Amino acid sequence: MREIVVDKFNIFIVMFLISLIMRLQIPVFTPFAAAFGASSVLIGIILSVTALTNLSGNLLAGPLVDRFGKKIFITLPLFASGGLFIAHGLARNSVDLLLLHGLNGFALAFLIPAAYTLLSGYAKNSRQQGKNMAINGILSTLASIIAPLLGGKLVVLIGYVNTYFFIGTAMLVTGIYSMRYLKDRQVVVVTNHHHKSSVGFKNVLLAPSLLIVYLLGFAVMYIHGVLIFEIPYLTVEQGLSTFHTGQLFSYMGIGTFLTLSLFFINRFSPLKRLKLGLFGMSMALFAIFSTSLPLPVLLFIIGIFFGLVMPAMATALTESAPREVHGRAFAYMSAIFSLGIIVSSFVTGIVRDTVSPYFLAFLIGMIVLAVAGYTNLRRTS
Secondary structure, eight states: OHHHHHHHHHHHHHHHHHHHHHHTTHHHHHHHHHHTTOOHHHHHHHHHHHHHHHHHHHHHHHHHHHHHOSTHHHHHHHHHHHHHHHHHTTOOSHHHHHHHHHHHHHHHTTHHHHHHHHHHTTOSSHHHHHHHHHHHHHHHHHHHHHHHHHHHHHHHHHHHHHHHHHHHHHHHHHHHHHHHHOOOOOOOOOOOHHHHHTTSHHHHHHOHHHHHHHHHHHHHHHHHHHHHHHHHHHHHHSOOOHHHHHHHHHHHHHHHHHHHTOGGGGGSOHHHHHHHHHHHHHHHHHHHHHSOOOHHHHHHHHHHHHHHHHHHHHHHHHHHSOGGGHHHHHHHHHHHHHHHHHHHHHHHHHHTTTSOHHHHHHHHHHHHHHHHHHHHHHHHO
16 A cells, blocks of 8 residues: 555656656746747747647557556656757757747657556546546646746756756656656456457547547647747747746646645536536636726636646546547547647748637637537537
8 A cells, every 4th residue: 555655656746857857847948949049930830840740659659558558658758858848948940949849748758658557557447547646746836836936047047048957857857757657557458358348449439428538628728829839929029038028827736726726626527517617717818808897807817727627638538438448548648739829830930920719719618618518519409
């Protein structure tokens, strides 16, 4: 029992460090790319290409994680990503950034499905699953509060190049920790031939219960992609410091942390939490482009509803997919997340000078809610 607790503690530590290090670059990348002369369209293309390579890696990761285990697909990508982050500091132009960011997206694609699958193996029932995902969500949210502030401050203190050297080195150290302390937890599931045939690609990706979760996940990540693009761009347009834009992301993180701290929420249906979270995020986006409410307040509200969404997404997935295909299910979820980032980054980079990206994100959120509601109504009928 004690060994299981220690093993679970180690996976929580590794997932926290991954979240922290990956988020360090959120307020850093856009102004760094703009310093090379990259336009908003090119930055959007870079982010879209990164998400596309991430999506490709996600689709490859699922079957491999289920077949060969989780630890190897956590450790190796950490080392690869660390080297690529260090290489960011050696980039000479925006084309180098496009290549390095794209390769990094592919490397990181294996991390999240493998880590979530490993964590899901420590739950015996839905309630434990929800608690584990909520704890991970709290740690991830703490990372989202600390990392943008730290990333913005690092740029002020040591500059863009050294900040990427620091991020890369931190990834390598995390890789060493995971190699030393993580243990693969293989779940033994007895299945007959008929059951094996029922969990193929179409059943994992297109099962009605999972399809609604994936659809809601796409909308949430589209909104998240717009925020990741637009808020750092304030550094370029309004001459703000990277530390200030990092503070804006931290307001969102504080809201998320507040929601995740309410453990009793995990008793409610994950699908209902998903729908309520997406609705709240969409209405906050509506307020951003239609009211004069302070942006920090609205980002805090978005964070509150985002805290409803992420643990619910993972719990809904584990409830709807057989345990032996959790690797594929989490990989497809990550691929859908990447697709949301691809579409939002590309569209935002193109239309931001003519149409409010926040307005488009609001529309997409409400359309997806309507489709999810209609699909659920048909299933009930």
